[in-house]
């Protein structure tokens with residue numbers, strides 16, 4: 041009982057001005073006297089006074105600490121109060137001006153020129169960080185090979201330059217998310233200090249689309265407000281991330297980006313790739329806008345795992361959209377926490393595959409690409425010019441892949457195989473290629489920075505003409521007009 045009351049006391053203390061105190065103390069006194077009168081031993085701990093106010097920050101710039109105190113009021117036979125008499129809080133002032141002497145240096149320097157080691161010799165002292173207890177004032181005698189420990193550093197001295205901890209009573213303490221030093225309060229997955237993960241929901245799924253087509257596939261929307269985002273897969277495919285404005289953050293437009301840290305949606309996205317084994321994406325969030333996670337397939341998809349934590353209120357809309365789009369709902373969803381299941385309709389585990397089939401496309405007309413200037417431009421600017429027969433075509437959301445048989449090479453910067461895939465960066469390629477016909481094509485080569493991927497790309501409104509003897513001779517002629 042006593043303990044519970046004290047905890048409450050601690051919690052209320054900052055707001056208390058101490059007014060109800062005299063009454064309570066009086067009651068306590070009466071109660072004690074009463075108990076004594078009845079011959080009951082007054083056991084249990086005493087009572088805390090309210091906390092005093094926070095002291096000024098220990099430093100005048102940078103990080104420091106401030107402290108507040110309370111006292112234990114107890115009767116002779118009562119035990120000590122339960123809890124701490126001091127509470128330390130981190131205070132953050134504007135950064136120190138360059139050249140300011142650090143707190144620890146100052147404390148060592150206090151011994152400069154004073155005889156300290158029992159002899160009359162004096163030394164110049166500078167901090168020494170190689171000693172076991174970093175909250176002792178260990179100072180190196182400059183120009184000598186020994187250090188001396190002058191006891192504890194003052195409270196508020198950084199444990200080490202560049203680290204978070206501060207020394208308090210000889211111990212290195214770091215602040216919890218409540219700002220109190222030595223507190224073990226941590227942010228939960230939802231970003232609440234000391235929370236219990238209950239204001240957000242965990243989404244964890246595997247995108248296992250069979251990947252019948254190479255190219256970009258939607259994996260999932262990552263709604264605004266998401267935290268602790270991760271995605272990973274093991275294959276030669278690539279994750280791609282698109283921002284809310286429709287621009288790719290990395291791996292967009294058929295170009296493989298280098299691994300690294302990218303800024304997107306107000307957070308840092310760390311993208312790693314170990315060639316041939318694993319690719320991962322991580323971001324702490326919270327995100328300030330929706331992101332779209334995609335995968336650029338070039339071999340069958342063995343599964344893209346992803347997870348994130350979503351504020352409760354965003355979960356329903358996310359779930360509805362995911363179902364509408366058929367995102368990654370074709371497999372069981374392990375470990376998904378969804379205590380609100382009556383509100384959000386149960387996710388079907390099987391949805392018929394999306395058919396991007398033979399529906400006629402409302403493709404806009406293509407720009408006119410006839411003429412000698414256009415031919416020259418593309419001939420000279422391309423990596424490959426060749427005659428090819430179109431064997432197959434696969435259309436996807438944002439690109440079209442042609443399978444072609446290379447028949448005659450006019451120009452190539454690297455070897456071409458007999459059968460190649462040629463990509464057009466649109467679902468409505470310009471100019472469109474018809475199946476089973478021969479074309480003269482000018483293509484570019486896209487190579488990933490690590491050299492493991494390459495694609496033949498037909499630029500939008502590039503050079504792609506039905507093959508004819510006349511076009512053949514024009515192309516041969518073009519070769520002579522390229523600048524060197």
Ligand SMILES: *[C@@H]1O[C@H](CO)[C@@H](O)[C@H](O)[C@H]1NC(C)=O
Nearest residue numbers: 228229230234235236237242
């Ligand atoms: C919140 O979730 C994380 C990850 O699942 C877990 O490690 C942590 O212990 C949870 N915190 C609480 C307070 O339950």
Ligand SMILES: *[C@@H]1O[C@H](CO)[C@@H](O)[C@H](O)[C@H]1NC(C)=O
Nearest residue numbers: 257258261332365436437438
């Ligand atoms: C992928 O998601 C985006 C954003 O919701 C949507 O515009 C696009 O049509 C989707 N693509 C496919 C193939 O579903």
